[in-house]
Amino acid sequence: MSSLLKGVNLYLIGMMGAGKTTVGQEIARKLGYRFVDTDAVIAQFTQKSINQLFAEVGEGEFRQIESKILAEVCAYTNLAIATGGGIVTQQKNWSYLRHGLIVWLDVPTDVLYQRLAEDNTRPLLQNADLLTKLQLILQERRSLYKQADLHISVSANETASQIAARIISEIPTVLKPDPPSSSNT
Ligand SMILES: Nc1ncnc2c1ncn2[C@@H]1O[C@H](COP(=O)(O)OP(=O)(O)O)[C@@H](O)[C@H]1O
Numbered sequence: 001m002s003s004l005l006k007g008v009n010l011y012l013i014g015m016m017g018a019g020k021t022t023v024g025q026e027i028a029r030k031l032g033y034r035f036v037d038t039d040a041v042i043a044q045f046t047q048k049s050i051n052q053l054f055a056e057v058g059e060g061e062f063r064q065i066e067s068k069i070l071a072e073v074c075a076y077t078n079l080a081i082a083t084g085g086g087i088v089t090q091q092k093n094w095s096y097l098r099h100g101l102i103v104w105l106d107v108p109t110d111v112l113y114q115r116l117a118e119d120n121t122r123p124l125l126q127n128a129d130l131l132t133k134l135q136l137i138l139q140e141r142r143s144l145y146k147q148a149d150l151h152i153s154v155s156a157n158e159t160a161s162q163i164a165a166r167i168i169s170e171i172p173t174v175l176k177p178d179p180p181s182s183s184n185t
Pocket residue numbers: 014015016017018019020021022023082115157158159160163
């Protein structure tokens with residue numbers, strides 16, 4: 001499969017709690033790709049947690065850093081990349097994501113709710129009714145997530161390994177054709 005992909009990067013998009021970070025690591029392992037999590041790169045680059053960044057510089061500045069990191073990451077090949085759930089909201093990010101194959105991990109909001117109920121690492125979900133907030137964010141972003149190359153509807157009891165295997169098995173259905181040869185002869 002990695003040879004079929006020819007080093008093309010895989011970008012995982014989807015809501016907070018969808019499993020992008022968890023499934024991304026499984027995909028990388030199975031493909032022999034390296035794993036990158038844009039949030040982890042941002043935290044390393046800024047030496048701040050995502051919570052700290054939102055509190056200290058706000059979401060707007062976070063989105064600018066996120067775009068900058070994405071622009072740098074997409075210059076590499078052989079990567080499985082877990083993005084942050086809001087990466088789709090910036091139009092310019094799509095030109096970077098389109099360098100690779102974009103996979104939407106679509107997980108029901110009640111499952112997201114169960115996974116995130118005890119989690120305090122997502123600043124956008126703090127101090128709000130969690131289920132309502134998740135539904136509102138999904139409503140705003142669904143049409144963006146739908147622009148992925150591959151739509152993976154995840155059921156509640158599927159493991160990360162099973163999801164990764166399913167994504168890999170579906171890749172051939174959406175592989176982009178090679179660009180025409182530039183040779184003039
Ligand atoms: N397939 C899965 N089944 C059960 N729990 C999962 C699954 N995928 C992720 N999780 C759990 O859900 C939470 C959010 O996962 P994470 O990978 O951080 O999501 P994201 O990066 O999309 O926000 C974590 O606690 C993780 O262990």
